[in-house]
Amino acid sequence: MSNLMQQKWNDTHLDPKFRSLYPHDSVVRFVFRHFVRDADKHNKTVLDIGCGSGRHLKLVAENGIQAAGCDYASVGVQEAGKILEGLTLKADLTVCDFTQLPYADQVFDGALAWGVLYYGNKTRMQQGISELHRVLKTTGVALLLLKSCEDLRYGLGREIEKNTFFMEDNQTNEQGMTLCFLDENELRDLFKDFSVVTMNKNNYYANNLSQLHSDWIIELTK
Numbered sequence: 001m002s003n004l005m006q007q008k009w010n011d012t013h014l015d016p017k018f019r020s021l022y023p024h025d026s027v028v029r030f031v032f033r034h035f036v037r038d039a040d041k042h043n044k045t046v047l048d049i050g051c052g053s054g055r056h057l058k059l060v061a062e063n064g065i066q067a068a069g070c071d072y073a074s075v076g077v078q079e080a081g082k083i084l085e086g087l088t089l090k091a092d093l094t095v096c097d098f099t100q101l102p103y104a105d106q107v108f109d110g111a112l113a114w115g116v117l118y119y120g121n122k123t124r125m126q127q128g129i130s131e132l133h134r135v136l137k138t139t140g141v142a143l144l145l146l147k148s149c150e151d152l153r154y155g156l157g158r159e160i161e162k163n164t165f166f167m168e169d170n171q172t173n174e175q176g177m178t179l180c181f182l183d184e185n186e187l188r189d190l191f192k193d194f195s196v197v198t199m200n201k202n203n204y205y206a207n208n209l210s211q212l213h214s215d216w217i218i219e220l221t222k
């Protein structure tokens with residue numbers, strides 16, 4: 001685990017502007033499609049890997065589903081705890097690295113890793129994906145957001161491995177972090193142990209068409 005990256009995330013979580021309470025609409029659709037209408041939802045648990053300050057834990061918990069969240073930034077986890085407590089909601093919260101999840105095998109009905117597993121190099125991403133596979137039940141479903149090579153961040157820093165950059169630019173507040181981007185072949189290879197349900201590329205512009213964001217949105221079953 002890079003202490004520098006962890007410190008940067010702790011600093012980021014101290015800034016209130018990074019504490020959104022609004023869930024991403026793809027995550028809302030995923031949670032509703034798989035869990036909200038399930039009569040047994042109170043006995044289902046969804047893990048949010050890299051939960052940050054907990055906007056998706058809030059979504060899960062307020063819909064009557066058991067929520068578990070982990071993040072290696074303790075500031076984010078504390079913030080998530082405070083937000084949930086203020087809303088009289090509960091989640092099982094843990095500080096850990098996504099490469100070593102402190103959970104038993106096959107315990108989660110659902111998992112999210114939304115904008116998380118690309119922080120680091122490809123080996124770490126692979127470890128995170130195999131941990132996700134390990135903790136998910138055989139009937140489990142997962143939703144991930146990763147970054148494609150078309151994203152504006154690609155090439156902004158020093159390429160330290162193929163498609164992996166140490167960010168030297170701060171236009172996305174990620175200076176000093178390492179980010180791993182994926183092309184389609186790499187994406188298919190990384191998830192070969194799962195039955196992939198859908199893989200979508202979501203391209204959208206920000207800042208008057210000057211910044212192209214390019215996300216892989218992947219829904220998986222085991």
Ligand SMILES: C[S@@+](CC[C@H](N)C(=O)[O-])C[C@H]1O[C@@H](n2cnc3c(N)ncnc32)[C@H](O)[C@@H]1O
Nearest residue numbers: 009050051052071072073097098114115116119
């Ligand atoms: C872009 S934020 C996304 C937060 C949250 N998933 C959301 O959608 O609001 C990335 C999160 O990943 C966490 N993170 C980065 N690397 C991590 C690692 N190796 N293990 C656990 N969490 C990590 C960061 O601390 C941060 O909270």
